[in-house]
Amino acid sequence: MERPNWAPGELDLTVPSTARVYDFYLGGSHNFAVDRAQARQAIEQWPLLPAALRANRAFLRRAVRFCVDQGIRQFLDIGSGIPTVGNVHEIAQAADPECRIVYVDVDPIAVAHSRAMLAGNERTAVIQADLRKPGDVLESPELTGLLDLSQPTAVLFVAVLHFVPDADDPAGLVRRYLDAVPPGSYLVLSHGSSEGAPRQAAEHEDLYQRTGTQIWMRSHERVLTYFGDCELLPPGLVQMTQWRPEPEDEFFGPPEQLSGFTGVGYKA
Structure with missing residues (x-):
């Protein structure tokens, strides 16, 4: 396989990447054959999966616009993946070019893509x-040089916490990041769940485990705990298409079969 000039030399192009698989689901071009193979296998098991991920991206769009409307001009996107079609900077800066966004990801290929795409x-x-190492993120010069965390900030955990095992305490990690931002900040969160499509979700978990990346689908009750002391804004923690839908949203399928919950919290 020919290595693109942006790809780090140590990158193994024979191993699928979660970020690149997600990019494929969204119709992006930043993925390789190994990623497409995993994605197609998952789609065979769960035909609504691409629709679910597009619904998640539509939620991201609505939530970011909402935050901008509330006066937020800083965004910290944790587990951002590749900032392809319709990502945070595009949405926020279209509303106000002064918005500042910091993307965080552990995947070197997602980071390489991101830096190339955001150059300039x-x-x-x-x-x-x-x-899982909040100190490394919050104290990084990239963040401290761009964001002022003494000012209200939107902290995003969109489709990432289901890759964090229980042993690493996802709720505690969210709390660590929220502790770093002041009152007036927002938490934007989405999470995969087995509710609505338990068989497909179980098969999806198994597929990810067999390809080297584990995923943990969690219940509505469990995901709700991640908001901690934040005020969960109406309509609460709901299926992806049910969080403040807009007339222009496409129809993604029955909400309960998309198997994911979304919500926005306010830090008072």
């Missing part, structure tokens, strides 16, 4: 770090 955008930065 001085109001964005990319950090390669493990979200």
Whole structure:
């Protein structure tokens, strides 16, 4: 396989990447044959999967616009993947070019893509770090040089916490990041769940495990705990298409079969 000039030399192009698989589901071009093979296998098991991920991206769009409307001009996107079609900087800066966005991902290929795509955008930065080490993220010069965390900030955990095992305490990790931002900040969160399509979700978990990346689908009750002391804004923690839908949203399928929950919390 020919290695693109942006790909780090140590990157193994024979191993699928979660970020690149997600890019494929969204119709992006930043993926390789190994990623497409895993994605197609998953789609065979769960035909609604691409629709679910597009629904998640539509939620991201609505939530970011909402935050901008509330006066937020800083975004910290944890586990951002590849900032392909319709990502945070595009949405936020279209509403206000002054918005500043820091993307964080542990995947070197997602980071390489991100830096190449965002070159020249001085109001964005990319950090390669493990979200399970909040200190590394919050103290990184890329973040401190761009964001002022004494000011209200939107902290995003969109479709990432289901890759964090229980042993690493996802709720505690969210709390660590929220502790670093002041009142007036927002938490934007989405999470995969087995509710609605338990068989397909179980097969999806098994596929990810067999390809080297584990995924943990969690219940509505469990995901709700991640909001901690934040005020969960209406309509609450709901299926992806049910969080403040807009007339222009496409129809993604029955909400309960998309197997994911979304919500936005306010830090008072």
